[in-house]
Amino acid sequence: MHISHIALWTDNLERLKDFYVKYFGGTSNQKYINAAKGFESYFISFEGGCSLELMKRTDITFRPKQETLGYCHFAFKVGSHEKVIALTNLLAQEGYTVAGLPRLTGDGYFESVILDPDGNRVELVA
DSSP, X not given: OOOOEEEEEXXXXXXXXXXXXXXXXXXXXXXXXXXXXXXXXXXEEOTTSOEEEEEEETTOOOOOSSOOSSOOOEEEEOSSHHHHHHHHHHHHHTTXXXXXXXXXXXXXXXXXXXXXXXXXXXXXXX
């Protein structure tokens, strides 16, 4: 068994789609639109089989300002320590927030934490 996809609500589908395609090598499908429900979405597929479903609906507008119980983060295994550092540095140079600098964690991961354009926490792991 494996995770098929993770879904995220957003108020800017194009911005989030472009982020995950550009920095994480995702491949996007054509935008799905259901005008009757005010719903639009993209599936971004990644090597290894997992996908992100990016969704927008006209009646969903609330975004928490702080971490809450429930969803915390998801992680991309980017390869080596050097690749974690390089992608972290690139994202920082391009204006994205680094919420955790590259480091070796107590549970054995070498990781950093960045925030995507919507503020979702994404770990970069080796």
